[in-house]
Amino acid sequence: MKRKILLVDDDQFLLRLYRMILHHIGYNSIYCANNGFEAVEMVRNCEIMPSFIIMDHRMPRMNGIEAMKRILEFDHTIKFIFASADTSIREEAIKAGAIVFLGKPFEISHLRKIIAEVIT
Amino acid sequence: MISIYKGSIKKLFIKCKVLILGGIAVIAYWFLETLMHYLFFSQGDDYFELLYTLSGHELWTRLMGVGVILLFSFISHLLYVSEANAKNRIDHLSAVLKSIRNVNQLITREKDQKVLLQKSCKILIETRGFLSAWVALFDDSENVVFTAEAGIGTPFDSFRRNLSQGDVPNCFKSALTQKKPLLIEDPLAFCADCPLTLRYGERYVLTTRLECKNTIYGIITVSLPHQSLNLEEEKKLFEEVADDIAFALENMSLEESERLGREKLKAALAHADFLKDLLAHDIGNILNNIKAAAGLMNMPHFLKSQPDKREDLMSIMDIQIQRGASLISNVRWLSHVYESEIITSPLDPIPILDESLRQIMIRFEGKTPVIETRFSETPVKVMGGPLLIDAFDNILRNAIIHNDTTPPKLWIYVSEDRVNSESFVKIEFKDNAMGIPDERKKSIFERTQYSGTGKGGMGIGLSLVKKIITSYGGKVWVENRVEGNPSEGSNFIILLRLVNDLKKVASYGKN
Numbered sequence: 001m002k003r004k005i006l007l008v009d010d011d012q013f014l015l016r017l018y019r020m021i022l023h024h025i026g027y028n029s030i031y032c033a034n035n036g037f038e039a040v041e042m043v044r045n046c047e048i049m050p051s052f053i054i055m056d057h058r059m060p061r062m063n064g065i066e067a068m069k070r071i072l073e074f075d076h077t078i079k080f081i082f083a084s085a086d087t088s089i090r091e092e093a094i095k096a097g098a099i100v101f102l103g104k105p106f107e108i109s110h111l112r113k114i115i116a117e118v119i120t
Numbered sequence: 121m122i123s124i125y126k127g128s129i130k131k132l133f134i135k136c137k138v139l140i141l142g143g144i145a146v147i148a149y150w151f152l153e154t155l156m157h158y159l160f161f162s163q164g165d166d167y168f169e170l171l172y173t174l175s176g177h178e179l180w181t182r183l184m185g186v187g188v189i190l191l192f193s194f195i196s197h198l199l200y201v202s203e204a205n206a207k208n209r210i211d212h213l214s215a216v217l218k219s220i221r222n223v224n225q226l227i228t229r230e231k232d233q234k235v236l237l238q239k240s241c242k243i244l245i246e247t248r249g250f251l252s253a254w255v256a257l258f259d260d261s262e263n264v265v266f267t268a269e270a271g272i273g274t275p276f277d278s279f280r281r282n283l284s285q286g287d288v289p290n291c292f293k294s295a296l297t298q299k300k301p302l303l304i305e306d307p308l309a310f311c312a313d314c315p316l317t318l319r320y321g322e323r324y325v326l327t328t329r330l331e332c333k334n335t336i337y338g339i340i341t342v343s344l345p346h347q348s349l350n351l352e353e354e355k356k357l358f359e360e361v362a363d364d365i366a367f368a369l370e371n372m373s374l375e376e377s378e379r380l381g382r383e384k385l386k387a388a389l390a391h392a393d394f395l396k397d398l399l400a401h402d403i404g405n406i407l408n409n410i411k412a413a414a415g416l417m418n419m420p421h422f423l424k425s426q427p428d429k430r431e432d433l434m435s436i437m438d439i440q441i442q443r444g445a446s447l448i449s450n451v452r453w454l455s456h457v458y459e460s461e462i463i464t465s466p467l468d469p470i471p472i473l474d475e476s477l478r479q480i481m482i483r484f485e486g487k488t489p490v491i492e493t494r495f496s497e498t499p500v501k502v503m504g505g506p507l508l509i510d511a512f513d514n515i516l517r518n519a520i521i522h523n524d525t526t527p528p529k530l531w532i533y534v535s536e537d538r539v540n541s542e543s544f545v546k547i548e549f550k551d552n553a554m555g556i557p558d559e560r561k562k563s564i565f566e567r568t569q570y571s572g573t574g575k576g577g578m579g580i581g582l583s584l585v586k587k588i589i590t591s592y593g594g595k596v597w598v599e600n601r602v603e604g605n606p607s608e609g610s611n612f613i614i615l616l617r618l619v620n621d622l623k624k625v626a627s628y629g630k631n
Contacts, residue, residue, distance in 0.1 A: 011405055013436050017412040020429060024422055034557075058401060060563055085404025086397075105408035108415035 003119065004029040006050040008039040008067065009083075010059040018054060025112055035059040036067025043071050043078070050078060052118050057084035057093070065089065065096050072097045079118050081111075138200045142193020146186045153182050219247040223361055227368035233257065234266055236372070237338075240365055241270035250342040251323055254316075255330070255365075256283055256292075257338040264288075264338075271343075278315045289314040291327045295339055301328035301355045301362070307343075322346055326358045332370035340365065391458055395451055402447050409440045442521060450581045453510060457584050464592055466501045466619040469508065469545060470534065476512040477532070484520050490527050495534045502545045502616035503592045511588045511596075514581040515549045515612045523553035536618070543618040544594070548611055555606040561598050593617045 005027055007018045015032050022030050031048050033039035036059055042048055053071070057064035068080050082098035083106065090101045100114050151171070158167045222243045230236040234257070241253040252271030259265045264283040269276045282288070289311045295302045304310045304325040307317050327341035340362050344354060413433045416422050423430055477491060520528050531550040536543065556564060565586040589596040595615040602608035 011409070013409050013439065014405070014412070016432075017409060017416065017436065020416055020422075020426075020433075021412070024416070024419065024425075060560055085401045085408065104404045105411040108412060108419065 003027065003051040004031065004048050006031045006033060006039060006042065006048060006053040008033045008036065008053060008059070008064065009056040010034050011056070014056075021108055021111065022115075025115070036062030036064055039067050040070045040074075044074055049075065052079040052081060052115075054081045054083055055098070057082065057086055057089055065093055068093070068098065069096050081114060081118060083111075136197065138197035139193055142190060142197070145189050145193065149185055149189055150182065153185065215247050219243055220357075220361060220364070222247055223364055227364060230368070231372065231375075233369060233372050234268070236365070236368055237266070238268040238270075240361075241268050244342060244361065245271040250344050253340070253342045254279075255338055255340045257369075258336065262336065272316065275315050282315070289316075291325060291341060292339055295327040295329055295341070296336070299329075299331070301326050301359050303351060303355055324351065324354075326355060328359060328362045330362055330366040330369060332363070332366040335370065335373075337366055337369040337373070391455075395454065399447070399451060403444065406440050406444045406447070410437050413437045413440075446517070446521060446581075450514075450584075453514075453581070454584060457507065457510075457587065463505045464503055465505060467504045467508070468499055469502050469504060469547065469616060470495055470499070472504070472509050473512055473532065473534070473547065476509050476516060479513065480516045480520065483517075484528075487520060488527050489520050489530060491530045491532065493532045493534075495532075496536065496545075500536070500545050501619040503594070503619060504616055505588075505592060507588045508592070508616075511585045511614070512547075514585050515614075518581065519549060519551035519553055519610075519612075523551060525552050528552065537615065539595075539615065544615040545618060547614045547616070549614075550601045550609065550611045552601070552609040555600065555609050556598055557606055558600075564598065565596065589614055589616070 005022060007015055007030060009015050009018070009032075012034075019030050019032075031042065031050065033042055036055075038061075039053065039055070040062065043050070053068075055064040055068055064082065064084065068082070071078055072080075076097075080098040081100055081102060082093040083102040083104060084093075085104040087101075087103045090103070093101050099118055102111065102114065154167065154170050158165065158170055162170065223240055226236060226239050226243065230239065237255045237257060241255055244250050244253040250271070252269070254267065254269040254272060254276060256264045257266040263286070267276075267280045267283060272279075279289075283292075291302065291304055291307075291311050291314070304327070307314075307323065307325045310325075311317050323343040323345060325341060325343050327339065329336050330338045330340055342358060413436045417430070417433050473495075477493070481489070481491070516530065519530055529552045531548070533546075533548040533550070535546050535548075537546040538544070565582050586596050594617060595613075597613055599611045599613060600606050600608065601611045
């Protein structure tokens with residue numbers, strides 16, 4: 001699939017696991033950012049125009065909700081899957097524009113299903 | 121000497137002025153009576169001779185006149201003294217009531233112990249008629265921690281110094297042993313060595329402890345003039361004022377205890393919240409990674425199509441378990457550090473570093489870390505404490521846990537360094553791990569920094585390292601091991617103050 005996906009998380013292991021999962025289900029254009037600030041810069045500088053972004057919340061420099069708001073200001077067509085262990089921000093994330101909120105830990109099958117729904 | 125003489129005459133005149141005026145009246149009468157006799161009855165007698173050569177009825181007449189005048193003077197004197205005493209007494213009582221009222225007003229509005237004592241001294245000499253007042257406040261071990269005075273001035277400086285060094289005068293010691301105020305009628309004899317005695321030359325001194333509900337908060341001392349009217353009454357009133365001040369100190373102490381208790385509770389709740397949040401977040405991430413890795417291994421065809429990923433996934437799960445263990449250890453350590461007071465004392469950091477390295481080698485035997493050390497030959501003394509080993513251990517542990525290179529290498533260098541004309545011992549912990557990006561080099565020591573490089577609790581540990589090292593008056597930061605290349609590993613640098621700079625270090629003793 002040619003769709004571009006941006007993964008934003010400060011956990012390097014999770015980024016590796018996301019890549020494996022997405023490769024396995026057929027996505028090859030996968031990009032990674034280590035924090036919200038990097039993600040905003042990548043989109044703002046047009047380094048990539050992702051179809052959707054899997055975004056963590058608690059990260060250094062800029063948190064996920066703030067980054068999502070800034071990216072949506074720039075391009076409101078980008079879809080966000082919010083994945084965080086901090087479930088207290090579920091409502092806020094949805095209100096700020098996330099299509100779905102995944103509380104960590106989540107099932108891979110659930111992630112696959114959500115990605116499929118987001119794509120369609 | 122002349123001034124004392126003049127002063128005594130003045131006092132005598134003020135006290136006995138009616139009697140003296142009576143005496144003058146007697147002499148005047150004598151002269152006048154002689155003059156009358158000289159003008160109307162003398163037959164060529166000399167006036168001055170008549171003054172002292174009287175006889176017969178003239179003598180009796182004059183002596184009776186003198187007697188009447190003297191009697192009248194004496195009665196007038198008694199009446200005058202009694203009226204003056206009554207007036208002084210009323211004035212004195214008014215002043216007493218005013219000072220008690222003022223002290224009580226002060227007690228109701230003043231919330232600071234030191235200001236209360238300072239102002240009380242001032243009120244006592246302004247309205248109470250005392251000549252001077254001083255007060256000393258104790259800590260729990262009855263050491264003098266604060267003094268205030270009014271009406272004494274410069275001589276109090278050396279007295280204050282003596283008190284702070286534990287050199288207390290006799291009045292102080294005696295007052296502490298008795299509940300009731302102590303009256304010292306001859307301060308020069310009672311407290312010969314006290315710097316204040318010269319000040320108290322011709323005064324009485326009253327002193328008593330400031331006590332409320334069996335707690336002695338301090339001591340209060342006043343001086344009063346010798347002509348004080350009723351010393352027993354003075355003692356009673358002084359006791360009353362001292363009791364009021366002690367009561368206020370008791371209330372303030374209770375309020376302070378309550379405030380500290382509330383602050384402690386608030387800090388404990390915030391700390392508990394922080395730990396709960398930390399555990400919930402990091403454990404969530406760790407479990408998520410384990411679950412995702414396990415999910416991938418169980419995914420149909422995943423390992424068949426990519427068999428090389430099995431080892432990768434197993435390694436991720438293994439690291440996540442280590443990350444969880446490290447998180448738990450850091451949370452325990454976090455609780456320990458926040459609950460305990462950081463004690464600072466001079467010590468040699470080298471044996472502590474050696475012990476920390478020994479423990480690390482045992483703990484990470486499987487990873488066979490290679491450690492190169494370069495320590496100073498000369499023994500050094502730095503400001504440190506029992507938690508220094510934890511700080512070293514945390515940095516060393518991070519350098520190995522967050523290191524995928526085989527074998528993990530560490531270079532530990534100890535040298536002396538000078539920063540802004542202050543002497544330090546510099547301890548460098550260099551590693552060949554993955555390094556830290558420049559933009560995160562500062563935030564990695566912040567308490568709210570979560571999960572550092574994504575390997576669990578590293579940021580929390582480093583925030584504690586910073587807390588410990590700064591409590592010892594030192595500094596900690598991270599640089600690249602190879603300048604300009606973060607990916608070549610890190611160099612964690614700790615500076616600990618050399619003990620020869622003890623004067624500067626003194627203020628770092630408390631947490």
